[in-house]
Amino acid sequence: MSNIHPTAIVEAGARIDPSVTVGPYAVIGSQVVIGAGSSVGSHCVIQGRTTIGQDNRIFQFASLGAEPQDKKYKGEDTELVIGDRNTVREFCTFNRGVPGAGGKTSIGDDNWIMAYTHIAHDCHVGNHTTMANNTTLAGHVLIGDWVTVGGLTGIHQFVKIGAHAMIGFSSAVSQDVPPFMMVDGNPLSVRGLNLEGLRRRGFSAARVAGIKQMHRALYRQGLTLDAARAAMAELPAAHPEAAADVALVLAFLDASTRGIAR
Incomplete structure (x- = not known):
């Protein structure tokens, strides 16, 4: 040949x-x-x-x-x-x-x-x-679609990284990272949403609005994880465009075995 x-x-x-x-x-x-x-x-x-x-x-x-x-x-x-x-x-x-x-x-x-x-x-x-x-x-380790991982980052065994998440440079990832989140550091912290990545992939403003509400429920309102899940489950009524995104995050939380970065 x-x-x-x-x-x-x-x-x-x-x-x-x-x-x-x-x-x-x-x-x-x-x-x-x-x-x-x-x-x-x-x-x-x-x-x-x-x-x-x-x-x-x-x-x-x-x-x-x-x-x-x-x-x-x-x-x-x-x-x-x-x-x-x-x-x-x-x-x-x-x-x-x-x-x-x-x-x-x-x-x-x-x-x-x-x-x-x-x-x-x-x-x-x-x-x-x-x-x-x-x-x-x-x-x-499980890595979802469209994930970005920064250099010099270590991911612990059995960790799951949800779709569209972004992990910053030189991070230590020992807990699961839900879809759409932007995290970094050692210890790991959730910094916000991977908004720029979502926009580059053509997410509509309506979808992004629903994802922002999920982020608020999980990280900004002081809710327990169970209460945050309940709040997210109600979001498709107000944000029908994000219904599939809500289902993705809820399924991820159900499958998490190491607990989520929070």
């Missing part, structure tokens, strides 16, 4: 679309699948049962699909699945899952993942996220 550099090592059994470009000294294991239009930079190592979709750009020195950094792992057959049109910059490390947690690490579509980002075993990353340099996800 003319698109594979002669110094690259591609083990027998790997399924690589003929349009894929593989750079010098890359190593690709026997269980790897790479879809059309993707590129793999020099010195990358892709191993294990790793499936990579179409039109991904993987820059030099990335390590994808290595064994999870979990002492319970005993060599079981687990996997890493990456969707389409992702950008993965230098020195990123994405690990496969462990059997007790489903055995799968997944990354969706259209994500922008900057250098030195670590995505540990059994993390699930949605679509259209941005992770700045040195973002670190411990095991079992």
